[in-house]
Amino acid sequence: MSTTDTQIANMALSAAGARSTIADITVNDGSVEWYQTNLHYATTRDAVLRMANWNFATKFINATLLKALPGTPENQTIPTTSGWLPSYPAPPWLYSYAWPSDCVRVRKIMPQFYTGMAGTPIFSTSNNVAPSWGGPPVRFLVSSDLDMASGQQITIILTNQPSPVLCYTVQTTNPALFDNGFQDAFLDALTAKLAFALSGNVALANQRIKEANDSLRQAQAMDGNEGLTINDVTPDWIAARGSNGVNYAGGPGYLAQPYAPFFGGW
16 A cells, blocks of 8 residues: 555654654644644655655656747847846846746756757658657756736746756655655655654754665665666865766756755754
8 A cells, every 4th residue: 555645744753752643634633743744744845855856756848938038039029129128038048938836846958859960850750750859958047037927926947948848856745656765765854853843852853864864865876776877976176066067957967966955953
């Protein structure tokens, strides 16, 4: 039987030394255990999702265009000024794309087709073979902007790539999809949060934070072995600057580290 949210919550409560468990994470029973579990459950799950390129939480979509700089194929209007306008993507970018509603972290932006040169795809559709997707990831920046319709602040993705494929970590809420490595890391992290919140036991909370980070290291290695592994060694002086620097944002090298920082203790 698949593990449920309530079972994960109760395992964390038990490990945190709580006085009681909860009957259903979706039903408020008035207990402090239920309140603290609901306060920390989703945010901790999403934090652990952000901390590795979990294969089970990988999603690809065609990015949704929000803005294109005048003069690009997508926006052939004639500029009314020589300066930048708020209706343009933020400089120096050509395009802005929507942040998916179920995204917790963007991993990489890829061209629709990898050609090796301008022109035709690797394979011809006349041979009844689909064109080769992908190609080297391209530079991008996660930023914010005002929604043109509502005027509300929104998260956006800036890049110079037209019609890109977006690869990201999807907000996975179904515990039946969690792999064992993720569940172990999530359980340890949630236990640490609950131990501190329910009893103020700093020693126990810090011990479970250490175990969560150990679980993350092991899970990252195992998850990496399930996919394409690239053995690029990054010098310490480059890694210290936050660059794994061979390629851009999510390829065989990163402008940011491939994994987020580990959990800190109290």
